[in-house]
Amino acid sequence: MRRVYLDNNATTPLAPEVFEAMTPWLTEGFGNASSIHWYGQQAAAAVEAAREAVVAFLHAQAAEIVFTSGGTEADNMALIGVVDAAKTPGGSKHMVTTAIEHHAVLHTAKALEKRGVRVTYVGVDPSGIVNPDEIRDAITPDTVLISVMHANNELGTVQPIEEIGRIAREHGIPLHTDAVQSAGKIPLDVDKLNVSLLSLSAHKLYGPKGVGALFVRKGTQLRSLLFGGGHERDRRAGTENVAGIVGFGAAAGLAMRTLNEEPDRLAGLRDRLEAGILQSIPSVRINGDLKRRIPNTSSVTFEFVEGEGFVIAADLRGLACSTGSACSSGSVEPSHVLTAIGQRPEQARSTVRLSLGRFNSREDIDGALKVIPEVVAHLRRLSPLYPECAAKSDGAGAALSSAPK
């Protein structure tokens, strides 16, 4: 059975160059980067070379990059680190974020609420984009942090970080952005984005799992989450995951080299996929702003189709995708992101995410376009809610007489 992987927002395959870059550091390059001797020096040099690659990727400076265990830790560090270190005249603290953040930000915000920090969750419009004015309106005298994700993992929509960053700077408040999904798909420049903090995750850009980074602009007050040795300039203790960091650096380098053509190639494939779906399947909707989104993501609602059933049926036919985000699969609650753009629970439960990557080809898209209509037709035939006349025409997997939306 031919397998097609369209779940790149969940994770990506390791690029061959990344694997090659990593292997020496899993074998003969085993030194502890903090050791004084030759082994340690080699490892430390490799870590710093990787850091330089991330610096170039973000247009930042070496002292501003902290390697972490991944995007989740980076988000936790940004939120808890900044909020804990902040001092306000009255002692009360407030944070502004959005309703569509990844759980690594949302649940950290909830944890901060339990500690007495007030949090405002600004909503988004039906196309999944936050309004910078609403962020501005949410700011209070004791706001110590604003966190808005760059690209949303379920919809792919890109938030107006530059403008929000300007607002943040006017008020002297640090802006954090979770750029885990945007990295490698659209260019990142921490100065153009006007951010003080930015989270990255290696395994979303063809690097290994278990490593990420937090960009911390010079001058940003931040408390550590992990105490121990003085690693990462005293900001994040823990023996460096040298092989992982090297892989991350290689992945960042690779992303920079492909940032010219890859986004267009991905957009072409994604558009082909969406066009094919719209042509062959009725009662379908693409969610989120069609222009202001990363080029690889497609959030599709198939009416009268149980998303969970679709994902399993598709998987059994070799097509890998997901409903919402990987972290929330199997749960009863509809996606908070889809709810935030105004979807009713039954629509959210009928929504599927297809996310493309570097290793997807046109053949993959065409293969997916054979499986998807079949699965949708099969599920609709079984659905008691699907209109009778439509069910009969769907027997051949062909388009209905009524024009698809």
Add this chain to the structure above:
Amino acid sequence: MTIAVAMSGGVDSSTAAAILAGQNSVDAGGEQLRVVGLTMQLWNQRRLPVLQGGNQSDVRPGQASGRCCSLDDVYDARRVANFLGIPYYVVNYERQFEETVVRPFVEQYLAGETPIPCSRCNTEIKFEQFVRTALSIGADSIATGHYARVRRDEAAGRYRLFAAVDPSKDQSYFLFGLTQEQLSRALFPLGEMTKEQVRRIARERRLPVAEKPESQEICFVPKGSYRDFIDAYLGEQGEERDDQGGEIVLSDGRVLGRHQGVHNFTVGQRKGLGFATGSPLYVIEIDRAHNRVVVGANDELSKKSCRVRDVNWIRLCCEGQTVEARVKIRNKHVAAPARVTTQPGGEALVEFTDPQRAITPGQAAVFYDEDEVLGGGWIAEAF
């Protein structure tokens, strides 16, 4: 042909999956038999934390275990599926389970009956929801670890249900409500085996759960304490009832004491009456209309007949007739000879040859002809 196996993480369903996965057979269409394992997430064991012996902040993830369908069981089912090399998914039916099994369970107790949620779970969830899921993912049939047998009767054009070969494990009692459509989709790989054989297969195949002890209780009621469950559930729903107290009376109407809610009692119960008397007293009847619990001597517990409602006939034999059958009024009851007469409104009158002890409204009356399940329904009243 694709078969969706319902895997609970227990020895029975794991062995059923292993038997099917090991078959390597090819179906009539020349296609390889394909087995897919699924676990149904039915009830969040951490949902009523007061039952865990703590409050909300005490419950740690992964802590709830000890009965079916906990996080540990999902983990076990996944391990078995990985071991067998079959695809594995978890599907969430918490909403449907609460609506069609848990709520009716609570309400039946409050109405003075003793429900069997497992039968309802079979007809509403395992052989309905799960079948729908199975069909939607492209499977043709489902398989479970139930000890029962189903056979196709070509001549009659129907499916027939039989007790399992091992009477100590037979679960056909809980399957009386299955429709023809449901039976047509069901496979029971363990029906022809004894429990010992199943354990032996599990060991021979080195299944990760081969030595796992069985869970015997109702899956959503911890430690079999259904009273605590009902109180906790009503509390969570904001439906506590303070005014449940009523009288405990003898059959001649004399008042002996008070009870705190009819749901604390079941027919045949001896303990928990709150007082000691000279000779043993048993709950004979729960009079919901007057919120009374009627108690009496042992011999008052045995009755000769009962009215059965919502009868499901698996074998088309008996509409508008009286048949001789053996009838079970509890899973652990030995089927007793009786006449079953169909009544209008989908009901039946069961008249036992000998009086039967503690015929309990809410339980099922299942009619057998030898080892075949003719049908069954819910006991409405005994007299």
